[in-house]
Amino acid sequence: MRRPFVAGNWKMNMLADSSAQLAGELADKLPEGNVEVAVCPPFVYLTTVGNVIKQSKIKLGAQNVYFEPKGAFTGEISTAMLKDVGCEYVIIGHSERRHIFGESDELINAKVKSAIEAELKPILCVGEKLDQRDAGQTEKVIETQLAGGLVGLSADSLKNLVIAYEPVWAIGTGRTATPDQAQEVHQFIRSWLSGKFGDDFAENCVIQYGGSVKPGNAESLMSQADVDGALVGGASLKADDFIKIIGAAIKAKSA
Ligand code: PGA
Secondary structure, three states: OOOOEEEEEOOOOOOHHHHHHHHHHHHHHOOOOOOEEEEEOOHHHHHHHHHHHOOOOOEEEEOOOOOOOOOOOOOOOOHHHHHHOOOOEEEEOOHHHHHOOOOOHHHHHHHHHHHHHOOOEEEEEEOOOHHHHHOOOHHHHHHHHHHHHOOOOOOOOOOOOEEEEOOHHHOOOOOOOOHHHHHHHHHHHHHHHHHHHOHHHHHHOEEEEEOOOOHHHHHHHHOOOOOOEEEEOHHHHOHHHHHHHHHHHHHHHHO
8 A cells, every 4th residue: 555645845945944934833833643754954944943843743854965975076966865854755767857947857866866875865856847747758767767777676665656747848837647647647557567577566655746736736646546645845835725735645645
């Protein structure tokens, strides 16, 4: 059975005080139920947020990582550093990393490998741009990103892999994939995983949806059979909205 998983990607938002306050509210209001919850604040607030959520069930994640273990890589952060400050998860290959910072599938693959070696759980993001969807290339793009991001990795080593399907045209735009559109791609991802790593692997792999997930659409998206949770940007910055989305995951998956 896949456990629903809701993660908040705070992106480049918040300061120390607001991070601590948001984390505190989430810890206080976290609903009981069968759901995994993580927050991914900016690197510089990982420790602050980690201290606030320590006594709660909320897990800590980072938004990025570099694949080299240490050395002269000015401005980068290693897997050991993330572990050291209490991270369990790391987002890898977010579309903003791919499209603003030019990250390639090869670089993303190196990051996934280093996360796995360090026993960090990677949240590998995949998703097509609007022109690619309009040109009927969605599946091809997703397949290339999955194959490229997971090169050289075995089913056994990937048991903690999480995939986030985030159509680029739905991120921060207020435009969400319909539940059917999301399900269609999630099903495609699961069947690709099954072909590559086997049925058991595919059945157990958590696939989140991301892109303008809000309290008002979360339940219908997560009610889809292959949508196992959400990676939430904007709405994760408001405690009440994020709590409602977590509640929606519990409800959608207990029905
Ligand atoms: P959004 O971002 O919820 O603000 O669209 C999602 C994401 O980029 O992870």
